[in-house]
Amino acid sequence: MREPFILVLATGGTIAGQAGSATRRDYRPGQIDIATFLDDFAALGVDARLEGRQVANIDSANIGPAIWCDLHEGIGAAMDDPGCAGVIITHGTDTAEETAFLLDLTLPTTKPVVLVGAMRPADAVGSDGLRNFANAVRVAADPEAKGRGVLLVMGDQVLSARDARKARTTGSNAFEGFPRGAVALATPASLDWLQPQWRKDEPARWQFPAEFPEVPILHCYAGQTGDSVRRLVEAGAEGIVLAGLGDGNAPDSVREALTDAAQQGIVVVRATRANEGLVDREPEDDANGFVAARALGPAKARILLQVLIANGVTDPARVQEAFGRR
Template identity: 60%
Template sequence: MTDTDLSKPPRILVLGTGGTIAGAGAGARGTGAAYRPGGLSLDVLVGHLAALGLEADLHPQEIARIGSQDIGFAEWQALHAACSAANADPAIDAVIITHGTDTAEETGLLLDLTLPTTKPVILVGAMRPADAVGADGMRNFANAVKVAGDPQAAGRGVMLVMGDAVLAARDARKAATSAIDAFRSFPRGPLARVTPATLDWFGPAHRVGEAARYAFPAALPRTAILTAGAGMDALPVEALLGIGVKGIVLAGMGQGNAPRVVLEALSACAAAGVPVVRAARVDEGLVDRNVEVDDDALGLVAARALGPARARMLLMVLIANGITDPRQVQAAFDAG
């Protein structure tokens, strides 16, 4: 927002995709475990938020009402188009996307890679459905509004607001299946702490005025994650080639390792023009080049700080943008 806008409530486009934040069906007492993601419409969610009396002008636009395990290219394309339109609209100050938590890290990274940093774009979700005891969705939503309306929120890339923390989409990952504080940030910590009443940034905006890093793809190539396990052979690699994958991410042991026969098969893929990125199946840590695996000799790429899910998303965007040479792919992963 410009200085002249500070006296007015921020005008925020709210894009809904469903997820647990819009979930319903926890039972009459709100204690049931089962629920339906996206059971509540975005208008109902925004209405609940408006009842809190927040100083914000919210404009809902429903993209989907699904669990985020079912999100795909059609929804990503619609989200990107809506965010791009909001960036070009001087009447819109920020965008909030309500989203399921299972794939929030993939959607967040895709948008972070393909949108400029002109206006804040914030994903928000919940770990408990809206009608459950101790539901966290409205607090997270109110926190997202607090972030979206802050003049210092621009220039930080796409963000995720969960559990009173503001995380950069590049760093955020879901690290627990059901804990209320399920998201972690690596290698950098949270950008800020937030409540509906307070917001404390931990540093200045670091991406002010950045253009989109990559063009949003016309389509995403078939790219697979292969999880390494003790005693496995090369047949899964051959099977992936048989279905026409254009890229492979290895969710490897330790620092992205795998049995020798698997690495040799993956090296053959790389030699045939199918980029291969080594990530780790462990929860956190860097995957460096040439530590236990000779990446230079095998033609492989080290994922660095990205886990398998986000590594796959970055690899898909790179391939769609015509970037397949291992050295160029490595440079993109190193960029952090």
């Protein structure tokens, strides 16, 4: 009987990027194919059976529903394959939190699913790609990794998809977890879980969207007027995520326009443009028909709202329940 393999779905990003020089600041993501990358990894001598598939090879700024669908179908097939122990997705860091969270919402937790990327291209001094990937292999091969939803491995930390966010533009510590920090610490030689499994043998929470509803993010700023909301409504928004001031605040005219939108059946979620912090419900939310994003930042709030609307969940009370779920 063959030993179980780990499926590697490659989408490009910095981990597959090249600059053509060890010291150049600029580089092109998505230049190395997965076969070459796995050959380079094999030279490190890490004991693992890996099978690679190239889903895309692009800058993650260009990832969207078509590639998400391919990833979801590929992982679903791996979940049904008794020979597959887990799945690793190589991914650019700019939108890694959105891809990870979408998959976290729409996949069962029966096998490990791990996203991994890099902050420096493969030919840069101090490239972190192979180390991060070695850490991801250790996580994906560990049976204890299942029952935790989708995980993101960066900089020797393992983060839950719901918590992970890119907090800095550069550096090996670009990712943080909120409200939880790391759920495990990983190196090529060790893996230490910091908390027990929290989603053991859980089925997918939501169906993967057949179509992704139009849900724009409205970034709030001083002097903003309600016209910014009305333009989104006129353009056909099915939901709106407010990247609000402070704990989800907005100027009165914006708030009034959002209330009008909610009364028209458009789901309105209050998040914050601040890097982290809870956006709790406030007394006016019931009357206004608003939802509080709680710990989710605007990008992930948008993903969750799209999934909910696609699954027929638009009642603010039910949407709020989903935003409060761990």
